[in-house]
Amino acid sequence: MKAVLVNEFGPIGNARYTEVAAPLPGNDDLLIEVRASEANYPDLLVMEGKYQIKPPLPFSPGKAAAGIVTAAGANVEGFAIGSRVAAQVEYGAYAEQLIVPHRSAFRLPEAMPFDVAAALGLVYQTSYFALVHRASFKPGDSVLVLGASGGVGSAAVQLAKAMGASVVIGGVLGAENMQVATALGCDHVVDLAAADLRDGLREAVYGVTSGKGCDVVIDPVGGEANAAALRGLAWCGRMVIIGFASGNIPTIKTNYLLVKNIAVAGLQWSDYRERDPEGVRVAQQKIFQLWEEGKLKPHISKKLPLARFEEALEDLRHSRVQGKVILEP
Ligand SMILES: NC(=O)c1ccc[n+]([C@@H]2O[C@H](COP(=O)([O-])OP(=O)(O)OC[C@H]3O[C@@H](n4cnc5c(N)ncnc54)[C@H](OP(=O)(O)O)[C@@H]3O)[C@@H](O)[C@H]2O)c1
Numbered sequence: 001m002k003a004v005l006v007n008e009f010g011p012i013g014n015a016r017y018t019e020v021a022a023p024l025p026g027n028d029d030l031l032i033e034v035r036a037s038e039a040n041y042p043d044l045l046v047m048e049g050k051y052q053i054k055p056p057l058p059f060s061p062g063k064a065a066a067g068i069v070t071a072a073g074a075n076v077e078g079f080a081i082g083s084r085v086a087a088q089v090e091y092g093a094y095a096e097q098l099i100v101p102h103r104s105a106f107r108l109p110e111a112m113p114f115d116v117a118a119a120l121g122l123v124y125q126t127s128y129f130a131l132v133h134r135a136s137f138k139p140g141d142s143v144l145v146l147g148a149s150g151g152v153g154s155a156a157v158q159l160a161k162a163m164g165a166s167v168v169i170g171g172v173l174g175a176e177n178m179q180v181a182t183a184l185g186c187d188h189v190v191d192l193a194a195a196d197l198r199d200g201l202r203e204a205v206y207g208v209t210s211g212k213g214c215d216v217v218i219d220p221v222g223g224e225a226n227a228a229a230l231r232g233l234a235w236c237g238r239m240v241i242i243g244f245a246s247g248n249i250p251t252i253k254t255n256y257l258l259v260k261n262i263a264v265a266g267l268q269w270s271d272y273r274e275r276d277p278e279g280v281r282v283a284q285q286k287i288f289q290l291w292e293e294g295k296l297k298p299h300i301s302k303k304l305p306l307a308r309f310e311e312a313l314e315d316l317r318h319s320r321v322q323g324k325v326i327l328e329p
């Protein structure tokens with residue numbers, strides 16, 4: 001089969017789209033013929049050896065895919081040859097075939113296309129866990145999402161709206177992204193490139209929350225936007241740290257936490273895949289259900305053949321992507 005192969009950590013240009021041996025499923029595994037893979041920003045970090053989890057070399061990157069079951073191990077129940085599934089893995093999804101433990105595979109709703117299923121993978125799981133498990137989100141909460149036109153951010157906007165947020169404020173860079181965030185469902189949009197961000201973001205948030213501040217901040221961006229967002233939180237507000245797309249890891253001033261009883265939580269979603277597979281299954285069912293109800297519509301801005309993985313990843317690196325890029329073998 002063909003796959004993207006990383007032989008050593010380093011520039012992604014060193015990876016090759018090449019012929020590799022077809023994988024064999026173990027007793028608890030499914031073998032999937034991949035129809036669509038989700039390209040994610042962390043794939044870049046994994047390939048460059050900068051991610052917290054380093055796969056054994058050589059490996060194929062890619063954390064989420066959708067496709068058709070072509071073989072199943074002896075202990076697998078609930079899947080048949082031909083089942084259409086989505087799969088969550090630590091790596092391996094940039095390939096024509098993928099081995100996935102059956103507990104990390106989810107049957108697709110009948111009408112769901114493969115590209116949509118792949119796009120509802122890592123970023124929706126991450127945003128669901130950020131909102132529900134780390135931010136204790138409840139209907140009626142107001143939510144500020146930073147990087148609202150990006151992968152994680154666009155998923156967080158849609159999930160917060162779908163799960164009953166009173167107001168969703170999107171923080172984005174520039175006019176074009178403001179339009180995207182509005183189309184995704186943001187009630188209000190703030191330009192994070194504004195000169196007076198430190199005060200301006202708080203004023204914008206206070207302006208649409210009756211002076212109260214927002215209950216939840218979802219932050220995949222870090223940097224100056226994080227410090228500004230912290231000031232926009234309400235009494236007993238919750239902030240979830242997901243990533244540092246700005247390239248800047250912020251230092252949080254703890255006096256803000258004390259003064260307003262604020263809680264700041266980190267999220268490393270892949271831990272849940274290993275430690276709480278049932279929680280991940282529940283989340284995926286909820287995400288699929290919301291899609292079936294028409295409440296989620298992943299923003300797929302580009303689809304490329306898998307062989308053009310480098311283009312997809314460079315687009316992600318250089319902020320040329322809104323929503324998701326999907327790779328198709
Ligand atoms: N913790 C976890 O479990 C987990 C899971 C998935 C992802 N992540 C991390 O989350 C982060 C985002 O991932 P993603 O897939 O959403 O990436 P993405 O699709 O590239 O989106 C990043 C977003 O951040 C915005 N941004 C970049 N620099 C900014 C700045 N200086 N100020 C304000 N906004 C800025 C981008 O806007 P422009 O497009 O305009 O530049 C874009 O909207 C990455 O660091 C990734 O590693 C963590």
